[in-house]
Amino acid sequence: MTEALQSSEEIKTYFLQNQIAFEETLLEEAVTVKDKINEILAVGNIDLVTNAHKVVRYIIDGQEEDLKFFAKQEGIAWATHSIELSFKLEWIQAIRRTLWTFLQQYDQAAPSEVAFDFFAMEKDINTRVDTFLNTFFISYSTYKDSLILAHRQLVESLSVPIIPISTSVSILPLIGSVDSFRAEIIEEKVLTEVSISRIQTLILDLSGIVELEPEVIHHIMKIINGSAMMGCQSIITGLRAEVVRKMVSLGLLFAPKTKTLGTLQQALKEYLAI
Numbered sequence: 001m002t003e004a005l006q007s008s009e010e011i012k013t014y015f016l017q018n019q020i021a022f023e024e025t026l027l028e029e030a031v032t033v034k035d036k037i038n039e040i041l042a043v044g045n046i047d048l049v050t051n052a053h054k055v056v057r058y059i060i061d062g063q064e065e066d067l068k069f070f071a072k073q074e075g076i077a078w079a080t081h082s083i084e085l086s087f088k089l090e091w092i093q094a095i096r097r098t099l100w101t102f103l104q105q106y107d108q109a110a111p112s113e114v115a116f117d118f119f120a121m122e123k124d125i126n127t128r129v130d131t132f133l134n135t136f137f138i139s140y141s142t143y144k145d146s147l148i149l150a151h152r153q154l155v156e157s158l159s160v161p162i163i164p165i166s167t168s169v170s171i172l173p174l175i176g177s178v179d180s181f182r183a184e185i186i187e188e189k190v191l192t193e194v195s196i197s198r199i200q201t202l203i204l205d206l207s208g209i210v211e212l213e214p215e216v217i218h219h220i221m222k223i224i225n226g227s228a229m230m231g232c233q234s235i236i237t238g239l240r241a242e243v244v245r246k247m248v249s250l251g252l253l254f255a256p257k258t259k260t261l262g263t264l265q266q267a268l269k270e271y272l273a274i
Helices: 008-017 019-029 037-044 048-061 064-080 085-109 118-159 180-197 214-229 241-250 264-273
Strands: 169-175 201-208 233-237 259-261
Touching (some): 008 019, 008 048, 008 085, 019 048, 019 085, 037 048, 048 064, 048 085, 048 118, 064 085, 064 118, 085 118, 169 180, 169 264, 180 214, 201 214, 214 233, 214 241, 233 264, 259 264
Parallel strands (some): 169 201, 201 233
């Protein structure tokens, strides 16, 4: 424990004796957050007031490892429930200001022989508050990135639903919007699956897509050509008139050996019969 905080037990006692006044001052300082306390408690089971007392206790005691661990936990909780970071920043700054208000009151009330060195105290207190903030934000960002990555991997997996209908025939129904990013994922996963599963016929059903950008059409062509190089024939079904018109106007045509059918039902009837 540093010399500046050698009277931490007395300071803690002072804060405990003035706990209600501390909370009132804290809420006055946190102008925006005070109206969100119940909402944050309901959404993430995060009790801001109780946690504020815990942070203050760790700061006064100089329990830096406990302070960092708690900050990491808080970062994960806020990232998990996607609570606005501006609320956390305002809350910690309110804790900082309130903490200094009560330290000043303690200093004024304490006998002169136990008064602390203000400059040393300022360094200790503010360093620990900053440590909490930095650890919190690093934890928040790291966990948020992991959530985003997991979500993206899930989306990528769901974006390429290759459905086997026999040992050699599979269907890839494309639904919704297909941008260049999703098209790259589709291309990579389809070619990988064709190679691993030895798919001989791949039915690409495009009936669920209203519009295809030129870049996306090029990716589909690469899927067709790449699959053909591995001995897999591509069947295109469900091309909408608007898509066909755009392809014709841009001079984009599928490879001559690519077979097209009007509907997925036609393809299923033909290739299931085979």
